[in-house]
Amino acid sequence: MRIVQLSTAEYVRDVLPYSASIWAGERSFADYAAEFGAECASGFGRRRFRTLGLSLDGDVVSSCKRYQRELRCGERTFRAAGIGAVFTPEAARGRGYATAFLGALLDAERANGTDLVYLFSDIHPAFYERLGFTRLPSRAIVLRADALPHARIPARTLADDDWPAIERCFAALDATRAFALTRPPLVWEWLRLRARSRAVDGVLVRLGVARGRRLAAYVMGRRFPAVDSFALDEFAYVDDEARALVPALIRNAAGDLRKVTGWLPPAPARAVVPRGAVRARRTGIAMLLPLSAAARAAWERSAGAINSAPADPCWNADHI
Numbered sequence: 001m002r003i004v005q006l007s008t009a010e011y012v013r014d015v016l017p018y019s020a021s022i023w024a025g026e027r028s029f030a031d032y033a034a035e036f037g038a039e040c041a042s043g044f045g046r047r048r049f050r051t052l053g054l055s056l057d058g059d060v061v062s063s064c065k066r067y068q069r070e071l072r073c074g075e076r077t078f079r080a081a082g083i084g085a086v087f088t089p090e091a092a093r094g095r096g097y098a099t100a101f102l103g104a105l106l107d108a109e110r111a112n113g114t115d116l117v118y119l120f121s122d123i124h125p126a127f128y129e130r131l132g133f134t135r136l137p138s139r140a141i142v143l144r145a146d147a148l149p150h151a152r153i154p155a156r157t158l159a160d161d162d163w164p165a166i167e168r169c170f171a172a173l174d175a176t177r178a179f180a181l182t183r184p185p186l187v188w189e190w191l192r193l194r195a196r197s198r199a200v201d202g203v204l205v206r207l208g209v210a211r212g213r214r215l216a217a218y219v220m221g222r223r224f225p226a227v228d229s230f231a232l233d234e235f236a237y238v239d240d241e242a243r244a245l246v247p248a249l250i251r252n253a254a255g256d257l258r259k260v261t262g263w264l265p266p267a268p269a270r271a272v273v274p275r276g277a278v279r280a281r282r283t284g285i286a287m288l289l290p291l292s293a294a295a296r297a298a299w300e301r302s303a304g305a306i307n308s309a310p311a312d313p314c315w316n317a318d319h320i
Contacts, residue, residue, distance in 0.1 A: 001097075003104055004055045006063065008040040011051040014060045019087045025201070035197055044190035054101035061092040062101040067320050070182045071116060073298045077182065078115035084320035086119075102131055106289070115295040120319050122283040129287075134303075136286040137312050139264040143276040145230070148251035148260070155252045158206040158218060163192055165208070165215035172238040176268055179302060181318050191317060202231060205253045209245050216242035219249045220317075223257060230254035232262035233316045235269065246272045263316040270311035284319050286312070 006014065012033050024032040039045045048068040053060040067082035083105075088098045109117055121128055125135060158166065167188050174180055183191075195204065202222030209217050217237040223230050230253060237243045250273070254260050264270065264278060290296040306313055 001054055001056050001061075001100065003101065003108065004053050004060075006051040006053045006060070008037055008051075010060075011053075011063070012036065014053070015051070015063050015087060018089050019085065022087075023085065035193075039190070039193055042189055042193060044186045044193075048186055048190075052105065054097055054104075056097075059092075060089075061095075062086070062088045062097040064101070064105070065320070066105075069118075069187065070184075071118075071180070072177075072182050073179050073302060076294070076298060078292075078295050078298070079113065080181065081109050081114045081117045082320045083117060083119040098127075099131070106131065106291070110291045113292070115290070115292040116299075117289045117291060119287050121285045121287055125285045125287060131289070133287040133289045134299075136288055136314075137264075137307060137309065138281045138285040139278050139312055140281050141262060141264045141273070141276045141278050143260040143274055145251060145254045145258055145260050147274050147276075148247045148254075150251055151248040153209055153245055153248050153252065155207045155209050155249055158208045158215075160192075162206075162208065162215065163188065166206075166218055166236075169208075169215045169218055169238055170234075170236040173236040173269065177266060179306060179313055180266070181314060194317075205230070207249055207253050209242070209249060211238075211242065214238070217245045217249055219246065219253045221250075221253055221262065223253075223255070225257065227259075228257050229259040229261050230257045232260055235265070235272070237272075243272060247274075264312040266313055266315060267309060267311040284316075286314060 016033055016036065017029070020029055020032055039049065050066040051063065052066055053063040064086045065084040067084065069080045069082055071078045071080040086098060086102070106117060119128065119133070129135070170183065174183065200222065202224045205221050205223055207219050208215050217235070219232070219235045221230055221232045232250060235246050235250065237246055250260060265273065288299070290299045
């Protein structure tokens with residue numbers, strides 16, 4: 001058995017036909033494969049994304065996606081590898097292939113100088129804990145929309161040519177965070193591709209408020225009229241004055257829907273929204289494994305504050 005890098009064509013041939021039932025959603029296989037191909041062909045895909053597999057006698061018996069990111073913790077930035085879409089074909093399950101594959105992959109990451117590996121578990125987080133991963137706080141929040149101010153604000157729908165302004169607005173808030181996955185231009189390219197994906201459920205909403213020519217605050221999310229809910233994915237603001245606009249901006253995005261739901265925002269954004277009803281998530285559970293001595297030391301210094309914080313460590317957009 002050996003780890004191999006799978007080309008786009010190999011992954012489409014050997015993995016996607018079997019994993020489509022899990023991750024394609026309402027997309028046709030053709031659309032599912034086309035979106036994967038577009039991701040691979042993007043600048044992010046060429047430089048920061050890989051598909052890997054465990055090969056046994058020429059057959060792929062387990063596979064995953066690997067995302068290259070950086071994590072900033074205080075003044076230090078660490079090389080991070082994200083693991084997603086871990087998959088073993090049904091005929092090969094129960095033989096320990098996924099365990100062997102991930103164990104060998106973690107050894108390779110450690111040898112190549114990766115500081116830490118992270119993932120979001122939707123199924124069996126205990127499996128990853130046995131490999132050394134630690135669960136991070138992963139919670140959901142539910143708010144009554146009428147708990148937010150229904151104020152008249154000059155909000156407008158943001159278009160695709162507003163992405164640079166969105167990036168600058170996010171960077172202003174992100175600079176105030178002590179612990180965050182960074183978003184260089186290639187990561188924003190990837191996020192824009194995901195926003196156009198046909199897998200995205202609900203009706204997409206992007207609202208912003210400008211101050212002069214500058215975007216002062218924005219909200220992103222999805223409307224689900226059938227369940228009377230607005231799913232809040234992310235928001236940002238450039239300063240305290242703009243921060244005060246965010247609750248009304250969320251209310252505007254929700255419109256006549258009764259509930260606002262979403263992942264519990266990270267600090268300091270968590271303090272912007274009301275307390276709401278908070279519960280542990282059953283999917284998208286963030287998990288972390290420090291590999292280098294420097295990353296382990298940083299985790300030991302930060303773990304207590306991260307685990308006890310009334311906010312989660314990452315945005316929904318970081319989910320892979």
